[in-house]
Structures are given as structure tokens and as C-alpha cells.
Amino acid sequence: MYTIYTSPGTGAFAAEAMLEAGNAPWKRELVDTGKDEHRHAGYLAINPAAQIPALILPDGQLMTESAAICLFLGDAHKETKLAPQPGDPGRAAYLRWMVYLSANVYEADLRCYYSDRYTSDAAGADAVKSCAIDQMNTAFAIIEEHLSRHEWLADRTMSAADIYLAMLASWHPDIPALKLSCPRVASVWDKVAKVDFVNKANSFHKLW
Ligand SMILES: N[C@@H](CCC(=O)N[C@@H](CS)C(=O)NCC(=O)O)C(=O)O
The missing domain is CATH 1.20.1050.10 (Glutathione S-transferase Yfyf (Class Pi); Chain A, domain 2)
Structure with missing residues (x-):
């Protein structure tokens, strides 16, 4: 199971589109940036940069950085065909x-x-x-x-x-x-x- 820490309108969108495209189970944890929840101690323990998104991988590892998350998900879920693979001209x-x-x-x-x-x-x-x-x-x-x-x-x-x-x-x-x-x-x-x-x-x- 993937868990994405998200708030509407943020850079979590692209990562969530990748998760929606794939077959793996995932869930959202809402961290409302409008209420400054990304600065609460609980979230800072997950992402000390106080930024959305953060993603917990099925093996428990944490990822931040929306582009890195999208690159990771594209490679981890090749069936989505959203990441040209090594050897592909793209x-x-x-x-x-x-x-x-x-x-x-x-x-x-x-x-x-x-x-x-x-x-x-x-x-x-x-x-x-x-x-x-x-x-x-x-x-x-x-x-x-x-x-x-x-x-x-x-x-x-x-x-x-x-x-x-x-x-x-x-x-x-x-x-x-x-x-x-x-x-x-x-x-x-x-x-x-x-x-x-x-x-x-x-x-x-x-x-x-
Ligand atoms: N380089 C980071 C930037 C993430 C970022 O700044 N996210 C914004 C939302 S789009 C955020 O968390 N803003 C809250 C704040 O900085 O107070 C990434 O690509 O994930």
C-alpha cells in the first residue's frame, strides 16, 4: 500500500494521477495546507521540509519531491506506460x-x-x-x-x-x-x- 500525504491543489496531484493509473493500492492522508497542517509536528516528523507531497512506499520508505515520486512510480509501474524505459528513444x-x-x-x-x-x-x-x-x-x-x-x-x-x-x-x-x-x-x-x-x-x- 502506498500512502500519499496530500492537500488539494498541490504538487501531490501529479503523483496521485500516477497512482490512479497504476494497479497498486494507495490511500490519501490529508494534510491541509490551508490550515497550516504541514507545519504541525506530526507532519514535520514525516517531511521536515514542511512540503506536500510526501509518499510512503509499500516497503515503508519515505519519498519527497514530486518529480522524483512521479519518476519512481512510472518505473515501478511500467504497465501504466507513463515512463519511457531505458532503451526507449523517449x-x-x-x-x-x-x-x-x-x-x-x-x-x-x-x-x-x-x-x-x-x-x-x-x-x-x-x-x-x-x-x-x-x-x-x-x-x-x-x-x-x-x-x-x-x-x-x-x-x-x-x-x-x-x-x-x-x-x-x-x-x-x-x-x-x-x-x-x-x-x-x-x-x-x-x-x-x-x-x-x-x-x-x-x-x-x-x-x-
Ligand atoms: N520541490 C518540492 C516542492 C513542494 C512544495 O513546495 N509543495 C507546496 C505545495 S504545491 C507546499 O508544500 N507548500 C506549502 C508551504 O511551502 O508552505 C516538490 O516538488 O515536491
């Missing part, structure tokens, strides 16, 4: 974009939505936020260019990277502007949003 792009999205877009989201944490000068928070949005848009533009030559991030079939991309697109602070400047990103998001197991995860997270 493997390199898959790994590349998972890490790119996590290190650049998700990271820019944190600076955008928690901008006060990234400056010791309260008056500087707005500048942190606007810089984060610029960098997020630059990252989306790079992804858009890749999608002009590839149907999916890992080329021929949908992978966990596309689900991760859809989640990050849904967090953009100006979705109409994102859809206008990055129509291919919007189209991947659209296709991902039509998949049953993604919708199951989204019925809890309500990202769109």
Missing part, C-alpha cells in the same frame, strides 16, 4: 523535461506564490514575484518550442512529464496569457485533461 527527453519542469517552472511557482520568503526586504516581495513570473514564462516558451517539433514532451506518447506540465500550466498566474503565448502547451494540457485517471486525481485537486 527516455532522455522524458528525464530531461521532468527535471527541467521541477527545477525551473515549479521553482518559479514557489517564488511567485511565496515571494515574501525569497527576500528579507518586505518591500521587495513584488519584485521577486514579477521576476519569478518572467522566468516561468521563459521556461514555458522553451517548452513551447520543443513541442513545435514533438507531439508530447517525450515525443511519441504521453508520459508523466506531460501530466506534470499540465499541473504546472494550471498554476500559471495568468492562464489566458499562457494559452495565447504557448498554444502547444495548452494543447498538451487539454489532451492530458481528457484522460480518465487524470480526471480521477483532479476530482480531489480541482486544478481545472
